[in-house]
Amino acid sequence: MSAATDTLRKTPLYDLHLALGARMVPFAGYHMPVQYPQGLLREHQHTRQAAGLFDVSHMGQVRLHGAQAAAALETLIPMDVLGLGLHRQRYGLLLNDDGGILDDLMFVNRGDDLWLVVNGACKAADIAHLQARIGQRCHVEPLPERALLALQGPLAVQALQRVLPGVERLVFMTGMPATWEGADLYVTRSGYTGEDGFEISVPGDAATAFAQALLAQPEVKPIGLGARNSLRLEAGLCLHGHDIDTTTTPAEAALGWAIQKVRRRGGARAGGFPGAERVLAQLDGSAPLQRLRVGLIAQERVPVREPAPLHTPAGEAVGQVTSGLLSPTLDQPIAMGYVASAHAAVGTVLHAIVRGRPVPMTVTALPFVPPRYHRG
Structure with a gap:
């Protein structure tokens, strides 16, 4: 093991990943785990058809508590925190002083805390x-001792309700506390794949046993980061550091809906x-947008990956790809990127430059694959 990998941390499920034959990456x-023996394509398809279990314990879990917690969080994100109902979840954007996106996050009102x-x-x-x-x-309390699992796919609810009865009553972007073999869990009906599914916060010392209980269900297979990336891109969801970063604003990122x-x-x-x-001026149109995040579908079966430049057919540079791959569901190369606003209309043809060669791509509406969230 190299010095670089010696410094890497392990999630509570590390040994289970090895036992399942995962290929591990930093x-x-x-x-x-980037993938398991069945491979990325089958993992992607299994999640779309049944239920995939993801270890997302590398994510940060944080409690905000105290009487001023909601009001305090509203000073950092442009979302309605004070009006969020009990056990309701919302997507949020942590902004810097220029309106750039420091991070995107999920937050839940659990009553006693956020x-x-x-x-x-x-x-x-x-x-x-x-x-x-x-x-x-307010109190800002990191929760490094907790693991986070995501169970995603159209059959996720069938599998999870056997292990945690009652979760079937949840709808998209709601949550509930639960207990499993003495461990305190918190479950939300949400995810990062475009499919119905759940994210479950579980104490680290119970994570392996809980994951094994889920993997014992006939619908469930383990899924790695590779398929997580292809699923989220098909769903038109941003990856921080690629599709959004500290230089992009909510309106530029087409996240004004949030x-x-x-x-x-x-x-x-x-x-x-x-x-x-700046953020509000861009949203109401008083400050015109110079660029916009768009979806792109290649007209040829040539994978287009970041950071491929985007040109007009006449050769003018107008943008750049931020995420791209061959879509397992559509069997077509798809991508997201930023283009000058004048070239962001659906149907516009642009050229991605791949190894010096222009690949025609058509600007398309997002998401590429319609979501199947359970809204009740």
Whole structure:
């Protein structure tokens, strides 16, 4: 083992991954399974058809608690936190003072606290940011001892309700506490694949046994990071550090839908978050967008990957691919990227430059594969 891999951390499921034959790779500072013996394509297809189990314990779990927790979090994200109902979940964007996206996250109102899930590669910086900006108004408590599992796919509910009866009552973006063999769990009906599914926070010392209980269900197979990436791209979901970063704003990233009316101009709690002036001006059109995140489908069966430049057919550089691969579901090369606003209309033909050769791509609406979230 090299010195570089010696510094990598292990999730509570590390030994189980090895026992299942996973190929491990460095990711976000951890040893993580990129695929299992069945391979990425079959793992992707199995998740679309049945239920796939993902170890996402590299993600950061954080509790915010105290009387001012919701109001404090609203000063850092442009989402409606104060109006979030009990056991309701929402997608959030942690912004810098220029309105750039430090990270995207999920947060749940659990009554006594707000539970946040942040990206693994960003979690140390996110926690430091939370503590520096709002640590005087509420308790910012990292939860490194907890594991996080995601069970995704159309049959996920059938498998999980045998292990945790009652989860079938959840709808998309809601959560509930649960107990399994004495361990305190928290379950949300959410995920990163475009499929129906669940994310389950579990104590680290119970994670392996709980994962084995799920893998014992006939619908469930283990799935690695490779298929997680192809599934999320088909669903049109952003990967921080690729499709969104500190230089992109919510409107540029086509994430304006995540900002509720109450936080926009004219709303009861408009603004008051980092970069608000720029973010809100872009959302209401008073500050025109120079670029926009779009979906792209190749007209030839040539995989187009980041950071391929995007040109007009006349050769003018107008953007860049941020994520791309051959879609297992569509059997076509798909990509997301940023293009100058004048070239962002659906149907526009652009050329991705791959090894010096132009590959025609058509701007298309996102997502590439329709989501199947369970909304009740």
